[in-house]
Amino acid sequence: MIEIKSLGDVAIQVSFGNQINEEIQREIQRFITGLKKAKIKGIIEWVPAYCTVVIYYQPEVISYHVLEKILKSNLFCR
Secondary structure, three states: OOEEEEOOOOEEEEEOOOOOOHHHHHHHHHHHHHHHHHOOOOEEEEEEOOOEEEEEEOOOOOOHHHHHHHHHOOOOOO
16 A cells, blocks of 8 residues: 655655565556546646655645545555
8 A cells, every 4th residue: 555645835755665676666657657647737747766756736726635635546556
């Protein structure tokens, strides 16, 4: 299960675990593909790393709680 936490006022960190491995990298790629397809208004960009994806958003367009709910939906969760 992914973990989501706020990174200040304009970013969310989505964590896929704490190990660097091929399975997590595939999950991150699937997640990013889902973000691209969803075209969520208010998302500025996302930055993938080894085990996380940081999503920068415009809080005046989409709130943290709404974005969190979308990211936890079946579309994005493993």
